[in-house]
Amino acid sequence: MADTLTFTLDTGAGTGDVVIKLRSDLAPGHVERITDLAAEGFYDGVVFHRVIAGFMAQGGDPTGTGTSGSSKPNLKAEFSKEPHVRGVCSMARTANPDSANSQFFICLDDATFLDGQYTVWGEVTEGMDHVDALPKGEPPRSPGKIVKATVA
Structure with missing residues (x-):
């Protein structure tokens, strides 16, 4: 069943993965894109x-610059009433609401000022401590990375 899919990120921390429950009930097009990528x-x-x-x-x-994405076309926004709270995963975009492509963000804390403006597509169910431990910066001096991403 599509609504039980998970997006798992191996961040190379060696202590476990970040497991994200995909929310196709909120953003079926975005979940499909992440699954394909x-x-x-x-x-x-x-x-x-x-x-x-x-x-x-x-x-x-x-x-790694924040200015690029995949070669696939941008996605139409799938905004919902789902709040941007700690652990929520949402798509990054430009000022154009229909410009999400491959970039995403994971909320480290509540960011409800983003509600209704970005497409929520998932929520972290395990491994939020690995997200918290990512090196900070814009960009970080030695950025954390996704060693391997899988959907199951």
Whole structure:
């Protein structure tokens, strides 16, 4: 069943993975995109290029700069009433609401000022401590990375 899929990130911490429950009930198009990209190995080796303490950790840009995405077309926004609270995963985008592509962020703390403006597609169910431990910065001096991303 699609709503029980998980997106698992091996961050190379050696102590476990970050497991994200995919929310196809909220954002079926975004969940499909993340599933496709993970299956293609797109996220493997990609860094968390922007990590702001008390706010969020952002990754998903193959260049590590925060200015790029996949070669796939941008996605139409799938905004919901789901709150941006600690552990929620949402898509990054430009000022254009329909510009999400491959970049995403994980909320390190409640960020409800983002509600209704970004597409929520998942929530961390295990390994939030690994997200908390990512090196901070914009970009971090030695950024944390996704060693391997899988969907099951």
